[in-house]
Amino acid sequence: EIVLTQSPGTLSLSPGERATLFCRASQSVSSSDLAWYQHKSGQAPRLLIHGASFRATGIPDRFSGSGSGTDFTLTISRLEPEDFAVYYCQHYESSCTFGQGTKLEIK
Amino acid sequence: QVQLVQSGAEVKKPGASVKVSCKASGYPFSGYSLHWVRQAPGQGLEWIGRINPDSDDTIYARKFQGRVTLTRDTSINTAYLDLSRLTSDDTAVYFCTREILVVPVAGGPFRWFKPWGQGTQVTVSS
Numbered sequence: 001e002i003v004l005t006q007s008p009g010t011l012s013l014s015p016g017e018r019a020t021l022f023c024r025a026s027q028s029v030s031s032s033d034l035a036w037y038q039h040k041s042g043q044a045p046r047l048l049i050h051g052a053s054f055r056a057t058g059i060p061d062r063f064s065g066s067g068s069g070t071d072f073t074l075t076i077s078r079l080e081p082e083d084f085a086v087y088y089c090q091h092y093e094s095s096c097t098f099g100q101g102t103k104l105e106i107k
Numbered sequence: 108q109v110q111l112v113q114s115g116a117e118v119k120k121p122g123a124s125v126k127v128s129c130k131a132s133g134y135p136f137s138g139y140s141l142h143w144v145r146q147a148p149g150q151g152l153e154w155i156g157r158i159n160p161d162s163d164d165t166i167y168a169r170k171f172q173g174r175v176t177l178t179r180d181t182s183i184n185t186a187y188l189d190l191s192r193l194t195s196d197d198t199a200v201y202f203c204t205r206e207i208l209v210v211p212v213a214g215g216p217f218r219w220f221k222p223w224g225q226g227t228q229v230t231v232s233s
Binding site for chain 2: 001032037046056086090092094095099
């Protein structure tokens with residue numbers, strides 16, 4: 001079973017700054033099976049990136065994804081106030097696993 | 108528009124079972140698999156399993172096997188999560204979500220979850 005480890009656990013930044021979130025898989029995975037979600041308390045998760053680097057429809061271009069093999073990155077180029085949330089990477093092939101999440105909080 | 112609407116909050120006693128529904132609209136129900144994911148208080152997202160509404164085929168996370176049953180009623184475009192032998196550890200918000208599968212000519216296939224239901228709070232307490 002694939003295990004996804006996200007880092008850091010918590011990231012404290014200010015609006016306008018750049019955020020870099022990491023997701024490491026326990027073994028090499030296909031990029032096409034890697035997605036990123038944003039989750040705010042009391043809301044449904046929101047798809048940001050699929051196929052490791054493809055922005056979902058309606059997602060601002062300040063969000064970008066990259067990586068391959070075991071190491072993947074989600075970058076938010078300039079943080080807006082609404083970007084502060086918890087972010088999860090996900091691997092789904094025959095079964096699905098999520099990373100433990102990175103909480104992006106206002107500094 | 109594509110929408111998943113879940114049933115309301117539930118309060119159950121330890122040892123009981125709970126059944127949560129997820130009604131789909133805005134797309135052909137049998138054409139897309141549906142997954143269930145939960146989030147316990149202070150915890151991350153946890154995948155429970157998936158049902159293919161067309162074939163009725165199911166896959167469950169190892170942790171839930173023997174305790175979870177996913178079903179669907181194609182006549183009313185609704186999927187169900189049935190979780191038995193509840194404990195306090197099952198207190199969580201439960202989400203249903205639709206799987207999108209894209210098989211391009213080259214590369215892929217690509218899979219992701221969109222949209223998600225609004226979530227159903229299940230509380231297990233004596």
